Amino acid sequence: MKKIYMAGCGGMLGEAFYKVFSQDYEVKCSDIDSNEKWLSYCDFRDFEMYKNDVMAYKPDYLFHIGAFTDLEFCELHPEETYITNEKSVEHAVKISNSLKIPVLYISTAGIFDGSKDVYDDFDIPAPLCQYAKTKYAGEKYVENNANSFLIFRAGWMMGGGPKKDKKFIHKIMSQIKSGQKELFIVNDKFGTPTYTHDFAENVLLVIESGKRGLYNLVCEGLTSRLDVAKKIISIIGLTDKVIINQVSSKYFAKEYFAKRPHSERLINKKLSDARLNIMRPWEVAIEEYLTQYYDNYLV
Numbered sequence: 001m002k003k004i005y006m007a008g009c010g011g012m013l014g015e016a017f018y019k020v021f022s023q024d025y026e027v028k029c030s031d032i033d034s035n036e037k038w039l040s041y042c043d044f045r046d047f048e049m050y051k052n053d054v055m056a057y058k059p060d061y062l063f064h065i066g067a068f069t070d071l072e073f074c075e076l077h078p079e080e081t082y083i084t085n086e087k088s089v090e091h092a093v094k095i096s097n098s099l100k101i102p103v104l105y106i107s108t109a110g111i112f113d114g115s116k117d118v119y120d121d122f123d124i125p126a127p128l129c130q131y132a133k134t135k136y137a138g139e140k141y142v143e144n145n146a147n148s149f150l151i152f153r154a155g156w157m158m159g160g161g162p163k164k165d166k167k168f169i170h171k172i173m174s175q176i177k178s179g180q181k182e183l184f185i186v187n188d189k190f191g192t193p194t195y196t197h198d199f200a201e202n203v204l205l206v207i208e209s210g211k212r213g214l215y216n217l218v219c220e221g222l223t224s225r226l227d228v229a230k231k232i233i234s235i236i237g238l239t240d241k242v243i244i245n246q247v248s249s250k251y252f253a254k255e256y257f258a259k260r261p262h263s264e265r266l267i268n269k270k271l272s273d274a275r276l277n278i279m280r281p282w283e284v285a286i287e288e289y290l291t292q293y294y295d296n297y298l299v
Helices: 012-021 047-057 071-076 078-099 130-145 168-177 196-209 225-235 269-273 282-293
Strands: 003-007 026-031 039-041 061-064 103-108 149-154 156-158 182-186 193-195 213-216 243-247
Touching: 003 012, 003 047, 012 026, 012 156, 012 196, 047 078, 061 078, 071 078, 071 130, 078 103, 078 130, 103 130, 130 149, 149 196, 156 168, 156 196, 156 282, 168 182, 168 225, 168 282, 182 225, 193 196, 193 282, 213 269, 225 243, 225 282
Parallel strands: 003 026, 003 061, 026 039, 061 103, 103 149, 149 213, 156 193, 182 243
Antiparallel strands: none
8 A cells, every 4th residue: 555645734625635545545644733633743844854754654655735825824924924835845845856756736726817717737827926926936846846746736725614614615604604694705706616525536546647747626617706605505595595795806905905816717628638637517516515514504
């Protein structure tokens, strides 16, 4: 059984990676927040700690999963963001090269500037904010320095449920749980949802195919924040009870001040061309996500 070391595995994506890969691989998962019994402590920003922990495990793959993903936090804490999102990636590459194993890095649709409606794997990124800049820098470092690598660009991530989800879907669900009957949703942001479990399953397929390189990896279908909100309300059966008010991004300018692209829509061109794209439509994935993770949340 091959072994995988998963660093920064305490969040929504880490949970999905653990559940998917632990079925067929021996895995060691670490994070600075040991919030699960299957997590051990390791701070990948500390090169010696990271190196010693990975070296002792002797894995066949190194998955570098964790990052700061709160855009406003990243804007306010550029040095911490650089160390966590960029410098730690250099650590991962050095360790994987030393062990002569592939490194996996998670990138983001947020590295584009939104000047195009849809982006494929070959479009050139132009990051707008501190978060996007550090994620793109990490991506380029892996491409230019890792001896063997996989990079996957995710879209609007959904997964983990109330315990781990800090993104758009949970924010909507928590507002509804608090009793709000009106939601204010932006009508000028477009993207592609990415269900963590589908993402992990597709990564598994690519790894077992032996492929390497950089790939877009998002659910099928192009959508918007507004459409996602409407779908959530429909799935939970509150279309007639919750009012959605359309607003522009300016409405939330003080709260969400980091620059965000108009469009973060990705398509999985390279995976589709290689017949390795098994991502489901986002509408199917979001219904499964809400059913499995939020079944009794609103009760």
